[in-house]
Amino acid sequence: MSDTQTLIDNRPPSVAALFLERVAATPDAEAYRYPVPGNGEGPDGWKSLSWAEAAARVQAVAAGLIELGVQPEQRVALASSTRVEWILADLGIMCAGAATTTVYPQTNSDESAFILSDSESKVLIAENAEQLAKARSRSAELPGLTHFVVIDPEGVETGDRVLTLAELETRGAARLKEHPELIKERVGAITKDQLATLIYTSGTTGRPKGVRLPHDNWSYMAKAIAATGLVSGEDLQYLWLPLAHVFGKVLISGQIEVGHVSAVDGRVDKIIENLPVVQPTYMAAVPRIFEKVYNGVAARARAGGAAKYKIFQWAAGIAREYAKASQDNFRRTGSRSVPLGLAARHKAADALVFAKIREAFGGRLRACISGSAALAPEIGYFFAGAGIHILEGYGLTESSAASFVNPGEAYRTGTVGKPLPGTEVRIADDGEILLRGPGIMEGYHGLPEKTAEVLEPDGWFHTGDIGELSPDGYLSITDRKKDLIKTSGGKYIAPAEAEGQFKALCPYVSNILVHGADRNFCSALIALDEPSLLEWAKENGLGGKPYAEVVADPATVEMIDGYVRQLNEGLQRWQAVRRFRLLPRDLDIEHGELTPSLKLKRPVVEREYKHLIDEMYQGAREA
Structure with missing residues (x-):
């Protein structure tokens, strides 16, 4: 048996257990960085939490929820933008043996009420007064929602059923003084099939479906991500993706296993400002972000006059030619060398254009992971040639986000790479991609008929996507099955x-x-x-x-x-x-x-x- 397979097969039953293992292994190492807003005159500052400091807060949240009467597998909803408290709350929920129901902060009150009701959530952890108000305005429809916890309490009147996150942690800390082993006992009792997360897919028609992801999904994902070798304990991740989305959520599990630092700030309007400050070594994003950066660079070049725009267009062509040549050569020979003339032109373009783009990303970026939708290959080739290596990946909410990813230096623009260790793939007769493995969901919450439509009895999951596999295992996505147009x-x-x-x-x-x-x-x-x-x-x-x-x-x-x-x-x-x-x-x-x-x-x-x-x-x- 390979070391990779051993790593995956010997995974703990829960990501909560994985978290406690990480804390025990590197208690004093930095775990998270988060922004502290400035006084308006300068940039934000950043603070850090070590793994031990994060664990103290996570265990306090877990014990506080237990104090509120939360039982194993009961749902605790989390409606917040991406911030360090989201991660601490999510880990606290799982360490209490409960399950997180994720709610996007942009979700309207009608859909929020549906998700809270359908999931039978007992507690809502809301980011602020706005998120709290959406739920409380529909309280008559949510008799099972017994308590509300607010992260930012400004403008919120607390009371018997409403408390701040700080108050929840204080209650939990007091409970832990009386019962120090409480959380270890709760985590020790979690089984691999126990529900950890309920994520509602954004339905294009009708109500969203709740995807049931047990603890084993996340434990597997953590080990499989580590087994790819794409990230190491020396990395610094810039994490801004919505954590209510499965793509953002899987990054938390991977980080816990590997033990690197994550700088967490979900404010999309701060990305450009944050990158040179954080100087990440890797970052995950969706294609729209790369498209916006590309369009922004092109627009600034055009605004600089005809000569500057002509230089940009020349450099963009060189970037694509260089990326295609180096990837083709690597595929054939294992070397990224390119013809001397192209190398010389690329060096000149790098000095004029590409170096500035890398600097805007913080200057230390080894790679970006792109997922959630297809990245236009020509944009991928542009960034590859500019030294911003975008590794496309593929997965769905139903497969815990990461089923495929490009393998580091051997990445191929226009493909989503190879399956994660432990994940099986096959292409059906009609071209549909089928997946099987430990990352596949348990099913749709309360919808056995819908589950049966996509999940075969032998574990094969119908993705609804059309794709092709290369002879050496790289997957290319053609389109969504339902999006194909027949004229x-x-x-x-x-x-x-x-x-x-x-x-x-x-x-x-x-x-x-x-x-x-x-x-x-x-x-x-x-x-x-x-x-x-x-x-x-x-x-x-x-x-x-x-x-x-x-x-x-x-x-x-x-x-x-x-x-x-x-x-x-x-x-x-x-x-x-x-x-x-x-x-x-x-x-x-x-x-x-x-x-x-x-x-x-x-x-x-x-x-x-x-x-x-x-x-x-x-x-x-x-x-």
Whole structure:
């Protein structure tokens, strides 16, 4: 048996046990960094928690919940943005033997009430007064919710049923003085099949489904991530992803096993400011972040004048050529060497452009992990050539997030890499990706029929994604099975392919949806990135106009039409986007058009803008 398999097979029954092992092994090592807001005149400061300090708070939270009457496997809901208290609370819930119900802070009161009710959550840990108010406004529908705990108590009136996180920890600390072994006993009683987490998928239609993830899922993930060798105890992770999402949540388990430092701050508007301060060695992100960085770099170059933009375009071409050549050579020979002429051009481009991009990421970044949606290969190649190595991975909420990841130096842009140790994969006759292994969910909460639709009795899980495996085991995702378009001419089209290519071509795009099911040609709804577009507007006689006016201006439509024509040059005739409409605003989470991990909700967008789609197909016979 290999060392890797031994590591995975000998995993503890719970991530709570894993946490106590980590604390015992490196009590004084730094575990977490978190921001302390400044006085408004300067940048935020950062404080640290050692593993022992984190454990003291985690155990106090766990004991406090037990004091409130929380029993093993009972649900404790957590509605908060990403912050160090989210991690401490989540670990506290699991160390109490209970299970965390994750709730995105952007979730509206109606859906929040559904999740709290469906999960039968007993306690809600809310970030602030706003999150508390959403639940309390529906309290008549939530008789099982006995207590509320608030992280930031400003504007909150505490009482018998409402207490602050600090008060919960104080109660827990007092309980631990009377019973010092309480948490060790609770953790020792946890079985591998005991529920640890209930994550509700962002449904595009109907109510979300609760995905039941037992402790063994997270324990396996922790060991499998460590076994990949992608991260070490010397690493510093910058963690900003929503922890209510499975992608963010799995990073906590991996960190506990490996023992490196995580700098935690979920404020997306602070990413650019934080990176040079934190100087991470690795970071996980979703494709939209890399797209925004790419568009921002391109827009700044364009704003610097024609000469500067020409240099950027030249450098971007060199980056892609260099990345493709080095990856191809590594695949063939194990060496990343490239032809001398290309190496010389790359060195010049590095001095002019790439070094500044790496510096903006903090200057120490070894790799980024990208997941949740497909990254346009041309954007991936650009960053690879610039020295920002993006390792795409793949997984679903139902598979505890990480099923595939690119293997370090042997990564291949455009693929999601190889399966994690212990995970099996096969491709069904219709191209669907099937997974089996210790990361697969127990099932959907209270929905046995829905579970049976995707989970075979022998453990194979139907992902709903279409993909291909290379002879040496690299997986490429073609599209979501349900998103494949069949035109009225009988041609199947993967919209993600054209959408990804357009994002690499057009520096002003934010989101694009290609439509064409049962139609005789493809069309597109395009939302533009406001900061990039308004910079372009200044240079083109439209400065000072609001976003909606700039989008509607014929000059903007003509400019985007040029990029659509470029896109079509690289597509088959039946894939070509024959008509498009620019949306009056960007798509967002608040309107329900994007999931909290920034994935497009196609049915929602198509419903919202049905009038624009219908308009594009008027007179389609003549088109």
